[in-house]
Amino acid sequence: MERNDTVEDRRSDTGRNPFEKFVDAINVRVSRAPFFGVILIAIALWALSKPLWSSTTKWELALHTGSAILSLLLLVLLENAGRRSQESAQEKLNVLAEALSDLMAHQAGDSEEMRASVEKLREAVGLEERH
DSSP states (O other): OOOHHHHHHSTTTTTHHHHHHHHHHHHHHHHHHHHHHHHHHHHHHHHHTTTGGHHHHHHHHHHHHHHHHHHHHHHHHHHHHHHHHHHHHHHHHHHHHHHHHHHHHHTTTOHHHHHHHHHHHHHHTHOOOOO
16 A cells, blocks of 8 residues: 555654644643633723724724734644544544555455455545545
8 A cells, every 4th residue: 555645754753843842732722721812811901892892893903913923823723733633534444444454355255346445445445635
């Protein structure tokens, strides 16, 4: 079975670049309850700061701009973490399929049906990379 670059990166000690390490660290923090609390506190502080702003429009613009920037950054980071997780799960499925096809090939004997199933399974391994 062919291995893609992602698989080789995961197997090496230096497989994760600084960006991926940063994404993992952020993902761990963002996916927990304290981050939700921080967001609630930030919104409360924003709401309480209304008297300090010269106009309601600027006050609302501050929230919209900040939340749009935060949303975009979190989207990019979480998508990266999700993609890597999906690639990891797919590699595990490929390894299981390869092991199963080897077992089936060993047990096939004279069964043409079993050999055909082995070929179908082997063709399916890595199919996501060909599409």
